[in-house]
Amino acid sequence: MSSKQYHCDTLVIGAGLAGIATALELLDLGRSVLLVDGAPRSQCGGQANDAFGGLLLCDTPEQRRNGVHDSPQLLLDDWLRSAAFAEEDLWGQRWAAAYAERNRADIYDWLRARGISFFPAVQWVERGNHGDGNSLPRYHVAWGCGRGIVQPLVRQLFEHSAAERLRSLFEHRVERLLQHNGAIVGCQGRGPDGDFSLAAEQVVLCSGGINGNLELVRRHWDPLYGPCPDNLLNGTDPRADGALHGEVQRLGGQVVRLGQMWNYAAGIAHPQPRFPAHGISLIPARSALWLDASGRRIGPQPLVTGFDTHDLCKRIGHLPGQYGWQLLNWRIAIKELAVSGTDANPLFRDRKLLRLLWQTLTGNQALVRELIDTCADVLAADSLEALAAQMAELAGDGRLDLAAMRTDIQRYDAMLARGPALHNDEQLRRLQQLRQWRSDRLRTCRFQAILDPKAGPLIAIRTRLISRKSMGGMLTDLQSRVLDAQGQPIRGLYAAGEAAGFGGGGISGIRSLEGTFLSNCIFNGRRAAQAIANRPTQ
Structure with a gap:
């Protein structure tokens, strides 16, 4: 049976929250998109459908109504203290600073404009054992939990006024990325009817992390947590297996900090x-x-x-x-x-x-x-x-x-x-x-x-x-472009969400303030789309 062939302007691999946010932003910016995912259409939204739905946000109306006066600088101070970045984690630090400055406008306001609301009480999580975590309550739980975030966005994507510029292929697993003259130009994989190949001008990897693959988890386990337990449980879909992390490395991209989970x-x-x-x-x-x-x-x-x-x-x-x-x-x-x-x-x-x-x-x-x-x-x-x-x-x-x-x-x-x-x-x-x-x-x-x-x-x-989340991943700049060993963008290749360590190959360092995962799927994905559409990011 011959391989089916497709062509598109922008290919988004992975229909979880990062992929949905990327595709939605691309449509808003006048671009055409092909969305590919290995799961059935009924599972569109991925693991976000099962998440509790908490987001780390600062300077919100919910905080002010609860008597909490927050600021981007205070959030960044808490973040840097908790993350304990190494000196070489430059892009993680830059992403953290961008998140602190832009989370209200680029995540909270964007979600509210799309009809997503939050429980009125703000939770105070990850305070730190010694006051070295969140100095204020910042954990905003979406009404409807994770599904209450992702499913409205899924509906808005597929019912978009420019839906004719959107195509989707579900139950199509991407197995290999294609490179030509140093640029990523598409992918190959397998679908219900056999092999397929897909040519694209830009590829955005929203393929998740490694934590559904306990073999990879054990390989990268940090002995800081003791030896990797024989009784380790798996709280992540096994399809989050890190296969495309290996592909990025094969093609010269940096994948960093996989031991940070x-x-x-x-x-x-x-x-x-x-x-x-x-x-x-x-x-x-x-x-x-x-x-x-x-x-x-x-x-x-x-x-x-x-x-x-x-x-x-x-x-x-x-x-x-x-x-x-x-x-x-x-x-x-x-x-x-x-x-x-x-x-x-x-x-x-x-x-x-x-x-x-x-x-x-x-x-x-x-x-x-x-x-x-x-x-x-x-x-x-x-x-x-x-x-x-x-x-x-x-x-x-x-x-x-x-x-x-x-x-x-x-x-x-x-x-x-x-x-x-x-x-x-x-x-x-x-x-x-x-x-x-x-x-x-x-x-x-x-x-x-x-x-x-x-x-x-x-x-x-x-x-x-x-085992739950990968905090390391594909190294990306602030435009979500994947970087090579020399720190230069690989032409045509972007990454967002957990695949990118939620930004910069590890935006949270060694320790998250919690609520930084769903939010960064949106933040990374929108930035990737804006870069592809040549829209300046702030």
Whole structure:
């Protein structure tokens, strides 16, 4: 069978959020586009469809209504401190500065103009263990979650007034990039009817990262997190396999910092796995005690989510067995426990404000029951002895020490019983701090004892590291052009979104302020389109 051949002006490879934003901007600027993706049309939007939908933004109306006075300079200061860029990370630093200056106009205002709105309460995440993260609340959750961002953009793309300039090929996997006289001139791949080739004047890679490919993840694993775990979970579609990263390298482009990943420390087995080692990422309860494999409380600094995800991953990765236990009770769980993602948050997804407020006040009982009933890593029992027996059976490594676990839990509960004036525990100090911000106060218990007989049953959750996002990738300049070994743009080749490390081969450095992933898919993609259309960027 002969290869099918196509020609286009601009080829966008990947129909995730970065690809959609790129194609939409190109149409707006009068250009024609061919959008190619290996997934079916029904999955257009990619992983953004499943994301919780939080974006890091500054100087927004939502912040001001919450009494938060932010600025691009303050955001950049926080970003640079968290990122800890190496001296050679010049393009990552330049992208970070551009993001701080332009996120309001180029991301927030652009989304609002397209009918996308945000939950009125701004969340304060990644504060840093020592005040070295977000100095202010900046995490804006889109109404409708990730799907509430990407699906309106998908509709606007395919219903565009210039839709005759848009063509799309779904279920067509690109396997090879084509080069002629130093320029990228198209690609080859395989579709439902066989091989295809495609000639293009410009190619924009929006093909995602490497974190769905656990073999590549293991190859690039940073020992900062301990040895790559045998029990590592996969929270990313396996189609994000890094194949086109290899193609860019083959053709002389730079791919950098692949060891910099944004993984999570509270992964659990997916109740309905779609691929090997499939996991989901919890938003862990802050009032839970995080224990090691023996049942001892992790310390001396306890683990508390919401401050430094990078550090949580390091701590879990260096534990015996490379897993932990969150020990809590029903009252804590229904108040604080959540799961990241669109479908795990149906009231956010479906914009049910009154029901969401009621759930916040009364607890998310349905979610906790579902986790207990369906997830092998979530255990419940009426007594610590019975719970410990389940924990030991699940772990199967003989490490659990019931007496030691009981001692640490009782010590913590005894301190709570003395009252706030006599609290001397870093976790309690952090809980007190969390409760000062109104959005966190509604989702954080008031110093809840673990063994409180009125708050049962007891719950134990086995947590493992879960592979999620590539923070390194194809090195790009501020026009999203891929750079070669000499730092010069490869003619005709652009990259956006996770493929580009969300900008510059690693816009976030070693540590994200969170909410920088969906937003940079838009930011990178629009810049690529503007460069192709010869429109100056600010």
